[in-house]
Amino acid sequence: MTRIDKGIDVTGGRSPRSSFLIILGLVFVGFFIGQFVGFLASMTFAVANGMGISDLTDNPNALYDYMGLGEVLTTQMLYTLVFTFLTPWFYLRLIAKQSLSSISNETKVDPKLVLATVIGTFSFLFVNAYFIEWNANIDFPDFMSGFEEWARNLEEQLAETTEKFTTFNNFTQFLFGFLVIAILPGIGEELLFRGVLQNSLHKLTKNAHVAIWVSAFIFGAIHLQFYGLVPRMLLGAVFGYLYVWSGNIWYPIISHIANNGIAVIMTYAMSDVNLDETEAVPVAYQIIGVVVFIAFMFLFRNYYLRPKQSIE
Structure with missing residues (x-):
């Protein structure tokens, strides 16, 4: 088990600077290509189901009115595959001439740490609830009213x-x-943001x-939801520390899947749950969450600091 204190x-x-600039450029190019592929798929489904161009110009979200849940999820899947899988693969294989496995110093996972990671991730949901509520209620000064209106409208859209592709009518959906x-x-976002982007920054800054x-921050900003930027950034930092401490990309992947998966399970099990809900949980739960989360991070970090470990 090898930490990556110096980065992979x-x-x-190439030089760390040019490598980072190439990766950063690919992140934005991959994002827009992914969005475009998803949009084309959405248009194809919607037009096939009877949507007219006037419907789209009147309401940009009209696409989803002409698509079933399976079709909506398919377009989201295409976006994710193009942006977060194809982008890191393209960089590593065709530019850096490395395999995807090169971003991990090890591939085995300890079942005890997997369970601890899931519990720690669940506890962080209660910690992050405060920041979700705080971020969602930020008010801007009058001179930034234009930005605030744009950000609020985008948030609502x-x-x-989100509501369209999280309303499940059966177990298959x-x-x-x-x-x-x-x-x-x-899997994809960790390969891209931790495995490729974070490592390039690590080599560039040596910190x-x-x-x-x-x-x-880039991970949070790329979601284009300003009123969710801070909690996503904090979540990304948690993934980043799990990665650096363990040297194993699978732990941030497991944590990321657990974070998203818990929300999906709650949405399916309790139909009145909204993934974009911004009201914080009770303070008592937040305190318990903080204690459990800090204990988890402390134990996880110390597990990889044991003297017998090899530190890169």
């Missing part, structure tokens, strides 16, 4: 979209939703903390 080399022989919302993003937090 994903430069492919994305909330409507739930399983497909779990795959698209939890498993695929959990693990800077690399973790900057990549976490």
